[in-house]
Amino acid sequence: MTHHSSKTYETSTTDVDQTEVTTDATQDTQDIEEIQDIQDIQDIQNTPEMNHRGEEIFRGVVLNGAHGIYDVHTDGGVIRAQLRGKLKKAFKQEQAAKSTSKERVRRDKMLFDPNYARKVERMQSRNSNDAPVPTRLSVGDYVRVRRLSDGSGVIEEILPRQSALTRKDSGSSEKRTIAQTLLANLDLVVMVFAVAQPEPHFGLLDRYLAICEEAQLHALICFNKADLPHDEYVDQASNLYQGIGYSVLWTSTQTGQGIDELRTHLKDHTTLFTGPSGVGKSSLVNAIEPGMAIRTGLVSDITGKGKHTTTGSQLYPLSIGGWLADSAGIRALAALDIAPEDLANCFIEFRPYLGQCEYIDCSHINEEGCAIIRAVDEGNIDESRHRSYVKMYLGEER
Known part of the structure; x- marks a missing residue:
């Protein structure tokens, strides 16, 4: 059986925080005029x-960063740079500034509630032609960097983000959630699941897809080990995900199936590989870029059992063009909570039925007059996908 991607995707991207940074309203007019929307990394290749x-x-x-020092990839080579002084001070000044009670509540929600922060940013980006300007610097951010005579650099400006991938900070508690940005301007998340050995966990895949929808990231579902005998339900699931609009690719590093097509998906994009242990992520990365997974520990493990050689995020160049992203904190991504009121919109086949329920606050679990449940009963929404939604809504699917 031949399997291939059924959907061509466009570059999308997300939000990310790590080191304090913000643009300054008094920046030189010349600098402001230089700002241009950047759609992908290729757009930064230009004459200095x-x-x-x-x-x-x-x-x-930005390729990586630690203790206020950042490696920045440019056409002039990699420049090790620090933030411009006024950028480092800006965030602290913003936090210390006096505000009205209403503004303070909004600021605190933005800082401690990642769902609220993402929602506000999406609303702002929808109401404006401008991409959001980050308030903190993260790996993957596009910047303007000034090279000094000794070869070091100063980051003069952080350019608008197209996307960001966030998770709960380790300092979060039951009473407050602190959003941490893992990667900025991520294009693609490749979710690797084996067709067998181990058998795929589709509840986990559904959770991951919902997270990508919440973050507005393109997802590529990769069924690896395609050379192994597998149950028919895997083929049925593949058809299901393709049918609702996701890109699906079957691969095998043993036979070479799908490797060239996977390489095409990755070319000129910033990609994160993720998936459970034992599904062959390292083998896939090595098939695309020999030796990379071994050198970098580049693949992430949803279950948290995988080992990592880095303590933060990092971008690695692909010889075919584009980048592979690594983040040691990505293991916690599968535990990311989506606000219950936003969850239904993260199941893409639910969207045509939203707003058609009898009750405006319908949870789509067991209410009478629910358009989603009616669509399940009529066979327009797959029952397994609705089960995943219910488990996520009730906090049972991790």
Whole structure:
């Protein structure tokens, strides 16, 4: 049986926080005029600017960062840079600024409630032609960096983000949730599940798909080990996900099936591989870029059992063009909570029925007059997908 992707995707992206950073309203007019929307990393490849001191200013992407020092990839090579002084101070000044009670409540919700923060940012981006400007610097952010005479650099400006991937910070508690940005401007999440050995856990896949929908990230479902004998329900699930609009690819590193197509998906994009233990993520990465998974510990493990060689996020270049993203904190992503009122919209086949229920606050679990339940009964929504929704809504699916 031949399986292939049924959907062509466009670049999308998300939000991310790590080191304090924000644009300054008093920035030079010339700098403001230089800002342009960046759709992908290829757009930053250009001739450097020259300031009045004869210093080169490049556009680049942040590869990694620790203790206020960042490696920035530019056309002039990798520049190790620090934030401009006023950018480092801006966030603290913003937090310390006096505000009205209403503004303070909104600020606190933005800081401690990742669902609220993402919702506000989505609303702002929908009401404006401009992409959101980040308030903290993260790996994957596009920046303008000035190269000094000794080869080091100063990050002068953080450019608008197209997307970001966030999770709960380790300092979160039951009373408050602190959002932490893992990666900025991520294009693609490749979710790897084996067709057998181990058998795929579709409840976990549904949770991961919902998280990508919440973050507005494109998802590629990869059924690996396609050379192994497998149960018919795996083929049925593959058809189901393709039918509701997801890209699905079957791969095998033993036979080479799907590897060229996977490489095409990754080309010129920023990609994160993730999936349970033992599904062959490392083998796939090595098939795309020999030796990379071993050198970097690049694949992430949803279950938290995988080992990591890094303590933070990192981008690694692909020889075919594009980047593979690694984040040691990505293991907690599967535990990310989506606000119950937002969850139904994260199941893409539910969307045509939203707003048609008898009750405006319908949870779509067991209410009479629910359009979602009626669609399940009529066979327009798969029962297994609705079960996953119910488990996630009730907090049972992890």
